[in-house]
Amino acid sequence: MMKAIFFDIDGTLVSFKTHKIPETTFQTLYQLKDKGYKLFIATGRGIDGLHVLNDFPFDGYITLNGQYCYTDEQLIYENTIQKEDLQALLDYLKIHPFPCGFTEEHTKYFNLRDERVDEIHRITLNDDHPAGDCQDVVNHKVYQCMCFVDNDEEKELMKVMPHCISARWHPLFCDVSPIGGTKQNGIDKFLEHYHIDLSETMAFGDGGNDIQMLNHVAVAIAMGNANDEVKAIADYVTDDVDNDGITKALRHFGLLSK
Known part of the structure; x- marks a missing residue:
């Protein structure tokens, strides 16, 4: 049973064409919340770059490729350059x-x-x-x-x-x-925090900095605009975000009704 879903931002949730998350994708995210799924950000952006999320209530944030992980209530993990x-x-x-x-x-x-x-x-x-x-x-x-x-x-x-x-x-x-802070490590920190098993995880990504994360989770989704290396390791390749790629993948795996 799927319990936790991790999303990259640029090229995954956020369109490279409009620089925004499509309204239809926000609707999908709210449907997932209503169904009880834990939703997480996993991005190379820092805190100052999360305005694009429009204050959507994610359950946790893996930022700076895993170096700074937090919820709205507490810092979960941090890792700085020596x-x-x-x-x-x-x-x-x-x-x-x-x-x-x-x-x-x-x-x-x-x-x-x-x-x-x-x-x-x-x-x-x-x-x-x-x-x-x-x-x-x-x-x-x-x-x-x-x-x-x-x-x-x-x-x-x-x-x-x-x-x-x-x-x-x-x-x-x-x-x-x-060394030590990656999106993969951030996932493990949140799974421990929320007492979720790795077998209950899914992730969406499109870039090279998503490969470790996608290799780590139980179900890996590559966006339609992802590079070939990302698509090669994915369990499923969906459409791009401008064409409801997030929603289509979730329907394919039965997390949302068609």
Whole structure:
């Protein structure tokens, strides 16, 4: 019996075309709540990027790819980048400059901005944060870094940040996070909190940073716009969110009536 459903945001709940959650998808989410399912967010966004959810009452939030997990009542788990890795990143940026967003609990700030950052903001409407001097970042609690590098540069960067991992859902950047906090780990934290078994879980995703999560849950749903790697590991490939992909998958598995 299914009890818990986890949703990525960008490209899963939120349309890349309208930058919103379709009203029909909200209606589906409320139907699920009425049926007693526990609903969770599992996203790379931070708290300051959750306005797009329109205050829908989710039962928990796995944010920053698992680094900061909470309910409306309490913090469940947090995981920050080690000071030495932050310093290594700052030193690397002096030699190989690129835009980097440093994410704290309630905000993000960049060392510099260029057209790549602006392009992502056009997609997410969530990356208009200012740029400035970030040298003091080593003294802050940083949960994730948004690094605008390609795949080859990503591999070189990770060599100097040994206590971190990287994941990406867009070719322009990768998210760099501390080891230990993943969407998969966030799922386990909430299952323990709510006393739910892993066999009673389902997740929806579309990007590379969803692969661990989709491999972990009992039933994995890939959106129609997902990349081929995500579709390959999914139990079911649905339509995109603009064409009621969430609802269609839930009906396919019998969680909603047709």
